[in-house]
Amino acid sequence: MIGYxxxxxxxxxxxxxxxxxxxxxxxxxxxxxxSVAGLPLFFLESSFxxxxxxxxxxxxxxxxxxxxxWLPNGIVTKIREVALQRTSSMDETGPVVWHLALCLLLAWxxxxxALFKGIKSSGKVVYFTATFPYAVLLIxxxxxxxxxxxxxxxxxxxxxxxxxxxxxxxxxxYKFTVWKDAATQIFFSLSIAWxxxxxxxxxxxxxxxxYKDSIIVCVTNCSTSIFAGFAIFSILGHMAHVYGKPVSEVxxxxxxLAFIAYPDALSKLPISPLWSxxxxxxxxxxxxxxxxxxxxxxxxxxxxxxxxxxxxxxGPVTVLICIxxxxxxxxxxxxxxxxxxxxxxxxxxxWILLVGGLLExxxxxxxxxxxxxxxxxxxMIGTKRSLFWIWWRACxxxxxxxxxxxxxxxxxxxxxxxxxxxxxxxxxxxxxxxxMTAFCLVWxxxxxxxxxxxxxxxxxxxxxxxxxxxxxxxxxxxxHKGERYGQARMNDTNVYVIxxxxxxx
Numbered sequence: 001m002i003g004y005x006x007x008x009x010x011x012x013x014x015x016x017x018x019x020x021x022x023x024x025x026x027x028x029x030x031x032x033x034x035s036v037a038g039l040p041l042f043f044l045e046s047s048f049x050x051x052x053x054x055x056x057x058x059x060x061x062x063x064x065x066x067x068x069x070w071l072p073n074g075i076v077t078k079i080r081e082v083a084l085q086r087t088s089s090m091d092e093t094g095p096v097v098w099h100l101a102l103c104l105l106l107a108w109x110x111x112x113x114a115l116f117k118g119i120k121s122s123g124k125v126v127y128f129t130a131t132f133p134y135a136v137l138l139i140x141x142x143x144x145x146x147x148x149x150x151x152x153x154x155x156x157x158x159x160x161x162x163x164x165x166x167x168x169x170x171x172x173x174y175k176f177t178v179w180k181d182a183a184t185q186i187f188f189s190l191s192i193a194w195x196x197x198x199x200x201x202x203x204x205x206x207x208x209x210x211y212k213d214s215i216i217v218c219v220t221n222c223s224t225s226i227f228a229g230f231a232i233f234s235i236l237g238h239m240a241h242v243y244g245k246p247v248s249e250v251x252x253x254x255x256x257l258a259f260i261a262y263p264d265a266l267s268k269l270p271i272s273p274l275w276s277x278x279x280x281x282x283x284x285x286x287x288x289x290x291x292x293x294x295x296x297x298x299x300x301x302x303x304x305x306x307x308x309x310x311x312x313x314x315g316p317v318t319v320l321i322c323i324x325x326x327x328x329x330x331x332x333x334x335x336x337x338x339x340x341x342x343x344x345x346x347x348x349x350x351w352i353l354l355v356g357g358l359l360e361x362x363x364x365x366x367x368x369x370x371x372x373x374x375x376x377x378x379x380m381i382g383t384k385r386s387l388f389w390i391w392w393r394a395c396x397x398x399x400x401x402x403x404x405x406x407x408x409x410x411x412x413x414x415x416x417x418x419x420x421x422x423x424x425x426x427x428x429x430x431x432x433x434x435x436m437t438a439f440c441l442v443w444x445x446x447x448x449x450x451x452x453x454x455x456x457x458x459x460x461x462x463x464x465x466x467x468x469x470x471x472x473x474x475x476x477x478x479x480h481k482g483e484r485y486g487q488a489r490m491n492d493t494n495v496y497v498i499x500x501x502x503x504x505x
Contacts, residue, residue, distance in 0.1 A: 007290030008283065009188035011133070012259070014225040015232040017185055021178045023233075023247075024158035027226070029182035034222055036403050038186035040395035041357050043214040044364060045192060047377045049201030050210050053476040055300035056195035059202070061470040065448050066363045090343075090429045094335020101333045105326060107284070111291055112322040115299070116315045129289040134224075136282040137231050143275065144234030153237020156247040157229050180411040183404065184350040189221050193356035196293035199300045206480045209381050232262060239265040295321060339420055339429070346418040347433035351408070352440050358404045359444070365396040367467050379475070379482060 018026045052059055060067040114125045144150055187193060201210065233247070239261070240250040250261065266275040298321050303310045310317055332340050364373050373396075374389055417430050425433075448466070455462035474485035 007191070007286050009185065009290075010221065010225040011137070011228045011232075011283065011286060013188055014185060015229055017181050018157065018229055018233075019236075021181065023156045026178065026182065027158065029179050030185065030222075030225075033179075033182045033186045033403075034218065036395060036399050037183055037357065038190050038192065038222075039214065039218045040392060040400050041192045041361060042190050042197065042218050043211060043392065044361065044373075044396065045197045046201040046214055047210045047373075047380070048364065049198035050204045050206070050208060051376050051380060052474060053202045053206070054198075055202055055304045056198045056297060057301050057304040059198050060363075061473040063363045063367045063467060064451050064470055065367070065466040066359060066444070067447060067451065089423055089426070090336050090339040091426055092336060093331075096330060096334050097337070100337070101330060104329055104333055107288070107291075108322045108326045110288060111295060112319050114288070115292060115295055115318045126289060126292065129285040129292075132285050133282045136278045137224075137228055139278060140275065141227070141231040141234065143269070144231055144238070147234065147238035147241075147269070149238045149241025150234040151237060152240055153233040153235065153247050154230060156237070157233035177411075177414075180350065180354075180407050183407050184353060187353040187357060188349070189225055190218060191290065191293070193353050193360060194294065195297040195301070199297045200293055202300075206475060206477065207380055210377070211381055235262060235265045239268070242268060295325075339423070339425070342418060342420045343425065343429060343433050344436070347437045348440060351411075351437050354404055354408045354411075355441060358401060358408065361396055361401050361404075365401070368469070370396050375484070379480070379484070 018024070020026075048059055048062075049055075052062075054061070057067065145154075191197060204210065204213075236250055237247055240247045243250060263276060263279065266272055266279060269275055295318060299314060299318055302317060302321075303314070331337065334340075364370065370393060374393075378384060417425060418433075419425065451466045452462050455465045457465065475481050478486070
């Protein structure tokens with residue numbers, strides 16, 4: 001699970017957001033969002049998947065009304081390839097940059113090969129891909145702090161040169177962007193609301209301590225982001241020293257910080273090919289690690305939806321998914337590829353993650369029932385004192401949904417058209433961005449209405465039916481069902497008979 005959570009977002013996205021928002025000043029909203037949104041949602045999502053041993057589709061049998069929750073983030077496929085041979089604007093698509101297309105093809109071949117036999121084969125690969133980045137980051141950090149000017153970079157990152165005034169300017173100048181970016185980065189870093197945590201947690205043993213796992217993974221993940229920041233900014237401090245510029249002016253905040261400015265700084269070091277090879281190989285392993293779980297989510301969802309047709313065909317299904325996603329990624333390796341990546345990052349990933357997290361916490365705490373969910377968790381990790389649940393209840397019932405709703409509404413209200421550096425997007429590009437967001441989210445109400453139409457009874461009875469767990473909801477194995485799920489109770493509408501029909505295990 002650490003391999004899935006720790007990815008490109010820690011080494012690529014976190015440093016450039018930190019650079020954009022005044023260095024160490026960004027750590028304040030980042031840690032706050034970790035406490036009130038990241039950790040509560042991570043614990044909620046991993047517990048949810050472990051409890052019923054189901055993937056992102058079947059897990060929402062707890063609240064059938066939201067069974068399309070996984071679709072938006074399943075549709076959004078971020079291609080993290082940067083086309084350096086970029087055109088002057090999005091209007092000029094340019095040809096496919098073939099060496100990048102071949103790299104993209106190679107990446108998908110590696111993913112398909114690693115996942116062909118499912119989680120068993122990918123688990124062996126993850127032992128390497130999850131640990132190698134830490135070794136490289138440690139090597140780069142040791143090399144970076146020994147360079148002249150490194151201290152200036154670290155001071156900018158977390159020290160006297162951090163621009164704390166940007167937090168105060170957020171409402172007026174940056175229009176709440178810093179808080180939205182902090183929340184979105186937490187979702188990126190921890191891979192919340194993508195469906196991957198649910199899918200991976202479904203493979204846990206029923207009595208696995210998911211609470212302990214959540215704390216360990218979240219702390220490790222965010223510590224990795226901060227640790228990677230030291231490695232990045234120590235090198236940027238040296239780069240600023242070489243160019244005779246302040247750290248704040250040495251590179252433009254954005255994708256180029258990790259993919260252009262940092263490699264440029266590495267190229268000026270002794271034995272530069274070695275540092276460059278280590279850095280980019282680290283990025284490859286981080287990307288593969290995160291993508292393994294992403295593909296596992298899509299495969300699991302398809303097998304949950306069509307168990308009879310696809311259960312025995314995991315390998316071919318995985319290969320077909322990789323082929324489709326390769327072709328969908330080709331626009332991102334054209335001359336205008338970077339504009340497409342930036343457009344997806346602005347319109348799809350951020351908005352949809354926030355909406356997904358909001359629906360997830362509301363669905364479980366309000367519709368399914370927060371107290372019922374806590375009892376489900378206690379069936380796995382044992383009964384806890386009331387004091388233990390005070391913070392989690394406060395977050396699930398009020399703090400987390402309130403924070404996400406405020407950030408989401410304020411971000412929409414203060415929306416400004418994205419740019420890539422000095423390049424503005426054409427109007428058709430902005431319209432397309434909104435269309436992509438709408439296309440990803442529209443399936444949630446469509447499926448909800450479809451569920452209501454299929455239900456029987458008057459409108460109130462139908463709504464009640466789709467907001468109540470289905471009859472086959474609960475722990476998968478008979479030995480784990482206990483008294484709450486082991487037998488039908490005519491007078492208790494919260495307990496159901498569990499059926500093993502059409503499960504993926």
